[in-house]
Every structure is written in C-alpha cells, then in structure tokens.
Amino acid sequence: MAIRRNVAALQPYSPGEQPADGDMIKLNTNENPYPPSPRVQEALARLDPETLRRYPDPACGALRQRIAAVHGVQASRVFVGNGSDEVLALCTRAFVEDGGDVGYFEPSYSLYPVLSDIRGAARRPLPLAAGFAWPVDSGGNWDVPDACVRSLFFFTNPNAPTGMQCPRHHVRTFCERAEGVVVLDEAYVDFAREDGLKLAAELDNVLVTRSLSKSFSLAGLRVGYAIGPARLIEALDKVKDSYNVGVVAQRLAAAALSDMEHMRRNVERIRNTRERLRGELAARGFSVCPSETNFLWVKPAEEPAKQVFDRLRANRILVRYFDGPRTADYVRISVGTDADSDALLAALDRRKA
Amino acid sequence: MAIRRNVAALQPYSPGEQPADGDMIKLNTNENPYPPSPRVQEALARLDPETLRRYPDPACGALRQRIAAVHGVQASRVFVGNGSDEVLALCTRAFVEDGGDVGYFEPSYSLYPVLSDIRGAARRPLPLAAGFAWPVDSGGNWDVPDACVRSLFFFTNPNAPTGMQCPRHHVRTFCERAEGVVVLDEAYVDFAREDGLKLAAELDNVLVTRSLSKSFSLAGLRVGYAIGPARLIEALDKVKDSYNVGVVAQRLAAAALSDMEHMRRNVERIRNTRERLRGELAARGFSVCPSETNFLWVKPAEEPAKQVFDRLRANRILVRYFDGPRTADYVRISVGTDADSDALLAALDRRKA
Numbered sequence: 053m054a055i056r057r058n059v060a061a062l063q064p065y066s067p068g069e070q071p072a073d074g075d076m077i078k079l080n081t082n083e084n085p086y087p088p089s090p091r092v093q094e095a096l097a098r099l100d101p102e103t104l105r106r107y108p109d110p111a112c113g114a115l116r117q118r119i120a121a122v123h124g125v126q127a128s129r130v131f132v133g134n135g136s137d138e139v140l141a142l143c144t145r146a147f148v149e150d151g152g153d154v155g156y157f158e159p160s161y162s163l164y165p166v167l168s169d170i171r172g173a174a175r176r177p178l179p180l181a182a183g184f185a186w187p188v189d190s191g192g193n194w195d196v197p198d199a200c201v202r203s204l205f206f207f208t209n210p211n212a213p214t215g216m217q218c219p220r221h222h223v224r225t226f227c228e229r230a231e232g233v234v235v236l237d238e239a240y241v242d243f244a245r246e247d248g249l250k251l252a253a254e255l256d257n258v259l260v261t262r263s264l265s266k267s268f269s270l271a272g273l274r275v276g277y278a279i280g281p282a283r284l285i286e287a288l289d290k291v292k293d294s295y296n297v298g299v300v301a302q303r304l305a306a307a308a309l310s311d312m313e314h315m316r317r318n319v320e321r322i323r324n325t326r327e328r329l330r331g332e333l334a335a336r337g338f339s340v341c342p343s344e345t346n347f348l349w350v351k352p353a354e355e356p357a358k359q360v361f362d363r364l365r366a367n368r369i370l371v372r373y374f375d376g377p378r379t380a381d382y383v384r385i386s387v388g389t390d391a392d393s394d395a396l397l398a399a400l401d402r403r404k405a
Numbered sequence: 406m407a408i409r410r411n412v413a414a415l416q417p418y419s420p421g422e423q424p425a426d427g428d429m430i431k432l433n434t435n436e437n438p439y440p441p442s443p444r445v446q447e448a449l450a451r452l453d454p455e456t457l458r459r460y461p462d463p464a465c466g467a468l469r470q471r472i473a474a475v476h477g478v479q480a481s482r483v484f485v486g487n488g489s490d491e492v493l494a495l496c497t498r499a500f501v502e503d504g505g506d507v508g509y510f511e512p513s514y515s516l517y518p519v520l521s522d523i524r525g526a527a528r529r530p531l532p533l534a535a536g537f538a539w540p541v542d543s544g545g546n547w548d549v550p551d552a553c554v555r556s557l558f559f560f561t562n563p564n565a566p567t568g569m570q571c572p573r574h575h576v577r578t579f580c581e582r583a584e585g586v587v588v589l590d591e592a593y594v595d596f597a598r599e600d601g602l603k604l605a606a607e608l609d610n611v612l613v614t615r616s617l618s619k620s621f622s623l624a625g626l627r628v629g630y631a632i633g634p635a636r637l638i639e640a641l642d643k644v645k646d647s648y649n650v651g652v653v654a655q656r657l658a659a660a661a662l663s664d665m666e667h668m669r670r671n672v673e674r675i676r677n678t679r680e681r682l683r684g685e686l687a688a689r690g691f692s693v694c695p696s697e698t699n700f701l702w703v704k705p706a707e708e709p710a711k712q713v714f715d716r717l718r719a720n721r722i723l724v725r726y727f728d729g730p731r732t733a734d735y736v737r738i739s740v741g742t743d744a745d746s747d748a749l750l751a752a753l754d755r756r757k758a
Binding site: 054055056057059060062064065067068070078081083084085086087088092093096099101102103104105106107108109110134135137138141145146147148149150152163170172232233256257265269270271272273274283284287289290291293294295296297298299300301304 | 407408409410412413415417418420421423431434436437438439440441445446449452454455456457458459460461462463487488490491494498499500501502503505516523525585586609610618622623624625626627636637640642643644646647648649650651652653654657
C-alpha cells in the first residue's frame, strides 16, 4: 500500500560524491575547474531580491530567445529545463506510451535505466561493441533490435563514461531507422569536434539536449535545454511543472550564454589539459579511450581500477568508479586544471616509489 | 507516433498571467507584496559564483536540517522540491500505481487534474458542498466514494481558490478513512489558524506540503517541501531528479527559514489588510468567503464576475478569474498592500460614479 510497486523496487540513480571537505581534488563529476563568465557575477550582483517575490516567467521567454539566438533556431524549437536531467525525465513522460520502451547504449549514462523504471517502461539496453565502439558497420548499418528504437532512445554523444563520439553520419542513420524519438544527449558536446543540431533541424524525431553544467561552469545552477521539432518541444511544455526554472537560474543562464567566448576559452584550456593528461597516462601504460569530453575513461596498466580509485581517494583525489561487467576495469577522471593533473599523476606515481 | 497519446490530448495547466508591464497592480497569483527577509539579500550577496561551478548537494542536507529544525521533526521526515508543484508531481509518480486514481476537491487547485492526466491516472474529483464547504457532517462522516481515496488524494487546506480551511479534526477523519496517501497541500497555511503537521506526524499515510512562494515572498526561487513519514519521504527521494534544487535556491531558502520573525510580521500585515479588504468588499455587497489565506474569493454584487475581472484589467489591476460551473460567478483577489486594496476599491467604485 501507498508506495508504487516499481518505485519500492527501484534502484535509484547514485550521483557522484559531493564531499563537504573543500580540500579534496574533485575529478569525479565532470565539473568545470574554471569559474563561469564574469557576466554571471554581474547578473548575480544586479539581482534585486524584490524580483524573487514574483513567480518567474513560466515560459523562460528571454532565456529561450537567447538560446535560440546562440544556435540560430526559432524560439519555438527550444525547451528549457531544471538541468538537462529534468529534460531527460520529461522525455520519458512525453514520448513513451504506457507499456513502451526506453533504449540506451550500455555502458552509458546510468540515469537512463532509472528513468525507464520510474516511467514503468521496458529497459532496452543496447550493448556497445568491443572497445566501447557503436554497433554500426562502415556502411551505416546498425545492429539494433526493433524494440530498442520503438519509443524513446537516449543516444549520449559524446558518450559517458567512455568519452567517445559517434560520427554524425552514423548518428543520422540511427535516427532515420528509429520509429520513436531519439534524444541526442549532448551534455559534453562543447568539448567535441561536431554536434547533432543539424539532425535535430532536419529530422522530425530528433531532439538535442544540452547542459550548462559542464562547459559553462554552472552545475550548481541547474539549467539544461532541448532543441528540436516544435511538435516535440510543445509536448515537453505540456508535461513540465509550470515554473520549472526559477528567476535566478533564468537570468544567470542568459548571462552565461551571452558570453560564448568565455565558455570557448575555458573549453580550449580543458582540451589542452586533457590531451596532456592523456599522453601522461598513456606513457604510464594506462589504456585511454579517445575523449571528446572533459573526462578520460582509462584502464590502469597493472593495478586494479578499484584499487586505483581507493588509493587516489586516500590521497584526497576523487575520481569515479562504476562497478559492473563492462566498467569495472576502468576509472573515469574529470579533466581539471593542469595543477589537478599534476597532483593526480604524482599520486599515481607515488606507488612506484 | 512520438507523442504519448494522453499528452497529445492533455489540456495543460494554465498559470496566472505574468505581465511584462511592471506598472500593473498584480493581485492574480497570490504573491507576497513585501520583500523576503534581509537575510536572503545577505545570502545572495555572499554567493560566490565559484560555488556555481559545482553540483549542488543532491540531498539538500543543510536546507533539510533547517526545515526540520523549524518544524521540530527529524530531517529524515523532510523532502525538498523545486517548488511545491514539483513535490505534488513527484507524489503522483511515487504513490499512484499504474491504473490508479488521483482524488481532489472541486473546485480546488486546477493543477491536480493535469498531474493526474500526465500520470495516466483516473481523475477522482470530489465536489465540495454548497458554499464550498467540505462534504463532511458534524460527526466527521465524509461523503466520499472509495475511488477518491484509493491511491492519492490532494487535500488543499486552506483550499484554493476558496480560501477556506477545513478544521483539523475533520481532516483527521478523512485521512484515517483513506486507503492511499493523502497530501495536505498547505501552500497557504501560514496565513491560517492551524495546520496539519500533527497529522503528518501521527498517521502513516499523510504528507504535508509547504511552499516558500507565498508567506516567505520567494515565488521566483522555486522551493517547496514535504513533511511526513520517512517511508513516504524515501519514495519521493527515489523518483526525484538527482539535483532537483540548485545551490542558489538551497542557500536562499535556508536564509529565509532562519528568519521566521520576518515571515510572521509580513503575514500579520497581510492578514490585517485582508480583513480590512474583506469588510470593504462586504460593505459593497460582495459575498466574500471566509479566508485563511492571502487571497479573497468573492462574488460581486451586481456585475458579472467576468466583467469585474475585465474592468479591473482595463484599470491595470490583475485579479484571477476561473471559468467553470462552480467558479464563474467569482473572482479571486490576492491580498497585496493597503495601497493595492485602495486602488482596487477605487477601481470598483468608479463604475458607480
């Protein structure tokens, strides 16, 4: 009685640790090591607490306009959510029929099966091929059972926790094959070579989701958005909470999106650090997946991954470890500052000494 | 294809107008006319944009502790949401079985049937008696079909849009009768004589929800919470988005809740204005429901309610009008400042002149 059966049975999503101890080097949740744009600070200073008295614009009008301008699309093709996690959850309510399916790659963002369970849908995990490659041949033929692409498929690109990006021409054939809605979860795309906005513009079943948490250094603010066909955006608008994004989040997000240069400069720094760290880890015998994100998915040379995770933690460096058949030999390391990388490498090297 | 059938058919919730024109007297969405506590301003000034870089505490630990301290309950009995609207929506996912029911009084908060539709549940509206009274006799016997109280019932108390409060002993018999979870939606309770926390403490199927939007003057921030049995709170935790409340909202809400005196002073001013306005409207022949909230539910003496709404709007005063068989003869007027009341009364009187 009282608790819904599938909720009682639910294994909830387990977010990365947020230690109260500020002295830890935090390379576990893919946060940006650099502060947000100074315009965010200015918008914060300009915020009159009087404006907090009133309900926010339920449609996030000004912020939608800003996002639309950034991407050169119409505002009717933009949806704003309380973090892209909310957008993903809303997709399961807007696009999955009762008794429907939710598909996703495995391994991928571990929230998807939880969202599927909450919706009461059938989970349709689609295993990645060897080396975490996508199950697609060079001709663009996907090895995908029908059930996976029937109602909603979360296509994380670049993928997490692997960091690898599927080329757009392959993503296109996947979306064309799908019967239902394909959400291209592009939380990390600002760190990558290409993106899927063109697909969201051309195909009537494709939404791209984005986050301000990583490239814009605003994980604490909770703003994400979706871009795609107006018909899909309208459905998200119908099922969202009326005032899903507060006035502070709307204003600060708009300020951040008015300074794309700041974001791009930080992204460039992180990419440089990433490539340097990749080289250093490879030199130490780690196998490192090619990353198009702000993290590295690495398999230690000699030591078991869990032991590396524990040892780093004992050295006040947090990385992420995912238990499970496909992931247990790896750790995911967020790319921080160069100094963070140095500390990480020093801690790794300490074992040899 | 693509859009879920019941979402395609959905009539979404229609929030009150938020005019861009700042010169309007806004008595349509029950906002507080006074600013939030100065401690909110201080917390805003202390916010380092650096903290925005990091994910917020997913458990809202400090804020839960604060809420727990305010109400003298354990933190495990507190849930924090992105506005109480999010808490209500989560209840439909945590406590309503597939094929279940969602009950609510009619008229009441018009969001409930929308939440029921989104969940794909059966709507179980329970009509209020004549004069918007609850269908309960003096012996505490409720005239309630079983279907209404099977899975989830939203019991708004004080009720909106009527403003009336159901005495706690009657609420208790209702909750004892219910098979499912009863959510006592107490968004307006700080303006009332009594509350239902005792019921949430004593009964294993009762949650109380609260909002910082009205009494704390923080509608723009989006923070609400629930208090009740740890077993129900846990279920809400399982189905929420991981980071459902941002760091700014967590900090500012905690600041507001550290200054209960400020809230209580504003509530007292609003109650005084309410009683004065009630007298003035009654003197003009309006029939006015006894209000335990920050709004008045009134039936104009001569003019049709819709016409009063339109005429006030033409005079730059926004109130709320709900079309429908039980509500079409009434308007809902938020209680603003004394000056707002004077402007309202002057606009009403202008017709006579």
